[in-house]
Amino acid sequence: EFSRKQVKVEAAPGTRITVYEQMEAEQHFHLHTTLVAHENAVIRLVQLQDTREGSLLYNQIDGHCEENGHIELIQMFVGRGHLYSDSRFTLQGDRSGLEADIGYLGRKDQKLDMNLAVDHFGKHTESEINAAGALMDSAEKIFRGTIDFKNGSSDSVGNEKETVLMLGENVVNKTVPLILCAEENVVGNHGATIGELDDETLFYFESRGIGREAAEDLLALLGVQPGSASVLGLMNDPEHRVQLCFDRPVIESEWFGCHPCRNTSSLRLKTRDVLDVFLKHTGHTATVIDL
Numbered sequence: 001e002f003s004r005k006q007v008k009v010e011a012a013p014g015t016r017i018t019v020y021e022q023m024e025a026e027q028h029f030h031l032h033t034t035l036v037a038h039e040n041a042v043i044r045l046v047q048l049q050d051t052r053e054g055s056l057l058y059n060q061i062d063g064h065c066e067e068n069g070h071i072e073l074i075q076m077f078v079g080r081g082h083l084y085s086d087s088r089f090t091l092q093g094d095r096s097g098l099e100a101d102i103g104y105l106g107r108k109d110q111k112l113d114m115n116l117a118v119d120h121f122g123k124h125t126e127s128e129i130n131a132a133g134a135l136m137d138s139a140e141k142i143f144r145g146t147i148d149f150k151n152g153s154s155d156s157v158g159n160e161k162e163t164v165l166m167l168g169e170n171v172v173n174k175t176v177p178l179i180l181c182a183e184e185n186v187v188g189n190h191g192a193t194i195g196e197l198d199d200e201t202l203f204y205f206e207s208r209g210i211g212r213e214a215a216e217d218l219l220a221l222l223g224v225q226p227g228s229a230s231v232l233g234l235m236n237d238p239e240h241r242v243q244l245c246f247d248r249p250v251i252e253s254e255w256f257g258c259h260p261c262r263n264t265s266s267l268r269l270k271t272r273d274v275l276d277v278f279l280k281h282t283g284h285t286a287t288v289i290d291l
Helices: 198-204 212-221 231-236 271-284
Strands: 002-013 014-023 028-037 044-048 054-063 070-077 081-089 097-106 112-119 126-136 140-149 157-166 171-183 187-195 244-247 253-259 267-270 286-289
Touching: 002 014, 002 044, 028 044, 028 070, 028 286, 044 054, 054 070, 054 097, 070 081, 081 097, 097 112, 097 140, 112 126, 126 140, 140 157, 140 187, 157 171, 171 187, 198 212, 231 253, 231 271, 253 271, 267 271
Parallel strands: 002 028, 014 044, 028 054, 044 070, 054 081, 070 097, 081 112, 097 126, 112 140, 126 157, 140 171, 157 187, 244 286
Antiparallel strands: 253 267
16 A cells, blocks of 8 residues: 655746655655646756665656756665656657656665656657666666657657666666657667676776775765765765765855766755755764865
8 A cells, every 4th residue: 555645846937946855655655746847947856765675666757848848857766665666758849858867776675667758749859868876685677768759859869878887696687778769850869888897997996095895885885976976875875884074165155066976967955955954864974174
């Protein structure tokens, strides 16, 4: 039996809205989010999953973009419960677009089932799907990314890419990219990188004094890639193995900038929210240093 919650976000023409959803559940939970970006509007949705072991999260998103409307989706699936995520976006208006950045971490016997589909209807529409994550122990994951160019969507572009780091002998990974086309003069690209800690990445860490075991912890426990270290990665460190340090001028600033554990996007947060809300949630203590 699921507990349920519905959220609808509608951005009026010419406006920009940012929405944060923190998904916590001890049992089974169904979250259904509807996004409507009207003409020249932008919606940024940031989802953080922090569910308990043994729980099941059904995360459902329906998005609709009118002319020149855009949706920016950032998802961090780092909880310990099972996950089923189903997202569908309709680029109805000309020059509308979707940009999706998805990060995940699978541990123990966790099951992650993610589906994201984009329907291109308008002309000159664009979609960009980037997913990256790590699998440990005996975790299982499937990611389906579908870009569908409908009749009438000429001069549109769609790209999707997934990077998977496999850190366990018993992990199961399935990557299913799909591009459908019913229109001429469109461009669709897809790709995937799947493997263990490679020599180039290991050299990157070792040249900075970080050994293989610590490098695997950085990539898996914090859910980040080289060049993408972020305070938000502390969500993946419930045992508090990572020490957080702030330079004093940074902690005294009103605003704080960081990656959502991927360097393809950036977030602008209130510094006090990072210190008083986010760190309170993770249980980490910040050390202030003077350089």
